[in-house]
Amino acid sequence: xxxxxxxxxxxxxxxxxxxxxxxxxxxxxxxxxxxxxxxxxxxxxxxxxxxxxxxxxxxxxxxxxxxxxxxxxxxxxxxxxxxxxxxxxxxxxxxxxxxxxxxxxxxxxxxxxxxxxxxxxxxxxxxxxxxxxxxxxxxxxxxxxxxxxxxxxxxxxxxxxxxxxxxxxxxxxxxxxxxxxxxxxxxxxxxxxxxxxxxx
Amino acid sequence: xxxxxxxxxxxxxxxxxxxxxxxxxxxxxxxxxxxxxxxxxxxxxxxxxxxxxxxxxxxxxxxxxxxxxxxxxxxxxxxxxxxxxxxxxxxxxxxxxxxxxxxxxxxxxxxxxxxxxxxxxxxxxxxxxxxxxxxxxxxxxxxxxxxxxxxxxxxxxxxxxxxxxxxxxxxxxxxxxxxxxxxxxxxxxxxxxxxxxxxxxxxxxxxxxxxxxxxxxxxxxxxxxxxxxxxxxxxxxxxxxxxxxxxxxxxxxxxxxxxxxxxxxxxxxxxxxxxxxxxxxxxxxxxxxxxxxxxxxxxxxxxxxxxxxxxxxxxxxxxxxxxxxxxxxxxxxxxxxxxxxxxxxxxxxxxxxxxxxxxxxxxxxxxxxxxxxxxxxxxxxxxxxxxxxxxxxxxxxxxxxxxxxxxxxxxxxxxxxxxxxxxxxxxxxxxxxxxxxxxxxxxxxxxxxxxxxxxxxxxxxxxxxxxxxxxxxxxxxxxxxxxxxxxxxxxxxxxxxxxxxxxxxx
Numbered sequence: 001x002x003x004x005x006x007x008x009x010x011x012x013x014x015x016x017x018x019x020x021x022x023x024x025x026x027x028x029x030x031x032x033x034x035x036x037x038x039x040x041x042x043x044x045x046x047x048x049x050x051x052x053x054x055x056x057x058x059x060x061x062x063x064x065x066x067x068x069x070x071x072x073x074x075x076x077x078x079x080x081x082x083x084x085x086x087x088x089x090x091x092x093x094x095x096x097x098x099x100x101x102x103x104x105x106x107x108x109x110x111x112x113x114x115x116x117x118x119x120x121x122x123x124x125x126x127x128x129x130x131x132x133x134x135x136x137x138x139x140x141x142x143x144x145x146x147x148x149x150x151x152x153x154x155x156x157x158x159x160x161x162x163x164x165x166x167x168x169x170x171x172x173x174x175x176x177x178x179x180x181x182x183x184x185x186x187x188x189x190x191x192x193x194x195x196x197x198x199x200x
Numbered sequence: 201x202x203x204x205x206x207x208x209x210x211x212x213x214x215x216x217x218x219x220x221x222x223x224x225x226x227x228x229x230x231x232x233x234x235x236x237x238x239x240x241x242x243x244x245x246x247x248x249x250x251x252x253x254x255x256x257x258x259x260x261x262x263x264x265x266x267x268x269x270x271x272x273x274x275x276x277x278x279x280x281x282x283x284x285x286x287x288x289x290x291x292x293x294x295x296x297x298x299x300x301x302x303x304x305x306x307x308x309x310x311x312x313x314x315x316x317x318x319x320x321x322x323x324x325x326x327x328x329x330x331x332x333x334x335x336x337x338x339x340x341x342x343x344x345x346x347x348x349x350x351x352x353x354x355x356x357x358x359x360x361x362x363x364x365x366x367x368x369x370x371x372x373x374x375x376x377x378x379x380x381x382x383x384x385x386x387x388x389x390x391x392x393x394x395x396x397x398x399x400x401x402x403x404x405x406x407x408x409x410x411x412x413x414x415x416x417x418x419x420x421x422x423x424x425x426x427x428x429x430x431x432x433x434x435x436x437x438x439x440x441x442x443x444x445x446x447x448x449x450x451x452x453x454x455x456x457x458x459x460x461x462x463x464x465x466x467x468x469x470x471x472x473x474x475x476x477x478x479x480x481x482x483x484x485x486x487x488x489x490x491x492x493x494x495x496x497x498x499x500x501x502x503x504x505x506x507x508x509x510x511x512x513x514x515x516x517x518x519x520x521x522x523x524x525x526x527x528x529x530x531x532x533x534x535x536x537x538x539x540x541x542x543x544x545x546x547x548x549x550x551x552x553x554x555x556x557x558x559x560x561x562x563x564x565x566x567x568x569x570x571x572x573x574x575x576x577x578x579x580x581x582x583x584x585x586x587x588x589x590x591x592x593x594x595x596x597x598x599x600x601x602x603x604x605x606x607x608x609x610x611x612x613x614x615x616x617x618x619x620x621x622x623x624x625x626x627x628x629x630x631x632x633x634x635x636x637x638x639x640x641x642x643x644x645x646x647x648x649x650x651x652x653x654x655x656x657x658x659x660x661x662x663x664x665x666x667x668x669x670x671x672x673x674x675x676x677x678x679x680x681x682x683x684x685x686x687x688x689x690x691x692x693x694x695x696x697x698x699x700x701x702x703x704x705x706x
Contacts, residue, residue, distance in 0.1 A: 032220035
């Protein structure tokens, strides 16, 4: 087996891929803000404009702006060094915020169970936690049309491919995670569920 | 505010999966007076474009089911007419170049801020204008496709359709037109078509044959004269330029015009003013000149017969009318029409040509073009005794007796140019029943050239120095009698040579 990848390299790769997937969504949302504001602006210039002629576009601009804020918040949060011990749920939420819209645009679904927010913190390095979660999520999204994130009774993060497609995680990644104290394993015979257990 | 004229514009299709963007863009373009539809993905856009005509498609590069480049590719492959503006959030040079290479009208990078929206608003009318121009061309082409008649012209060949297209394009302008074509190809009919399809159609059409009239009369016909301008001119007379003002003048055989009249014509073309013979007053005329000639114009210009400056004035648009032999698919159509026309005129119930007559009509090279075909059919209708026209009815007397001689020459790949030339000489010699002078005239070579080629054939000497087996057998008869001897003998000698040539070697 070749040497496991260094966690910083793994995280850089995850960040590149996540940014690539989110870029279109971010630009799309910015586009939505811009186009809808332009409708509001141009109609507002007309003396005969009634409020109903602009309100729906103002609302659409507002919704799109919220999407921009959400995407850019998540992107900035992941770009910044995380406080340790790292909040596992927050890392999952930020990654899912960036990946879910792109998955939706491709006809896929990424669901994150509410309980994930309360999964707690890990003593592993923030880089290792984020890189491991990101790699596993990306592998699952690439393999499946419906991915779901849950928290097990053992407080492990479980990523399931609901259409039972096998989630393949590179052995090097598994080894690198293990070196950082994080255990990644298939927990279903079909290989459609992986479980990530973090050191506390 | 939206100009109301845009309501007549073709529709715009927005192909994007972002509802927030499509709603906003629709509103912006709708406010500008455009009719807009939305397709939520590339596949849906393609279906809409296949079913309905859109002048412009604004397509996102990244869409579900079929992306922007895929949509462009499909539009090209299915030849769906529209202009595509790609809206891309991934504006790399590569994707932009790729889009443009695949036929996109332009591309705009996201996000569409006010500046880019203004650019898009400026692009759309240009794209629509391009679409409209191409649409007009497509309609014209499809209108001319399948057309067998155009004004008084008849023909469904590609070359005639090209002529129709040029006439259609040039008719509405005021440009002078020069029609080139052999005698009998229908140059006057083309001139009439240019006139009848123009805005001047309600004005007069005045045709003058410059070769048929003596110089003085032609000058008088063109420019008119004042009373007392010359002996016997007791009244003033307006010329063709004045009489045809508001219409068109057709000058046939223009290269035959005397040089000093050419100068006057050039002046009239440049100033749109004429002066009658013996007159002092300049008369302004509104005229379009359509000229025609069957002469080699380069030669006529080089020899000084035709002024070069007049040529350029006349040939603003040049129409080359193909000889009938180069549009052989029109022969059947023309012959059938002439048959119906002359049967009616002569009160004869002739329904068709028989198979042999068709064979001959379709294989003859018609050096006199449509006029010769028309005359041949008229004569055949008059001569025919039954309900069909036979080969003896249609074939001119001077060609009878060479009935079995094929009028086409087949040259095998690998034959030398000299062999091909001699084949052509041989067949033409045969088709003229051994008339050397006529053969030379038809081929455009000298009598000596024909004699030399025939002698080489009969001697069996090929260009590569080998003996021609088939020529050797007839050499005894052909050497002296084949060419110089009376026609019957020459013809028979040649026929045997040709027959022998078709036999495979043992």
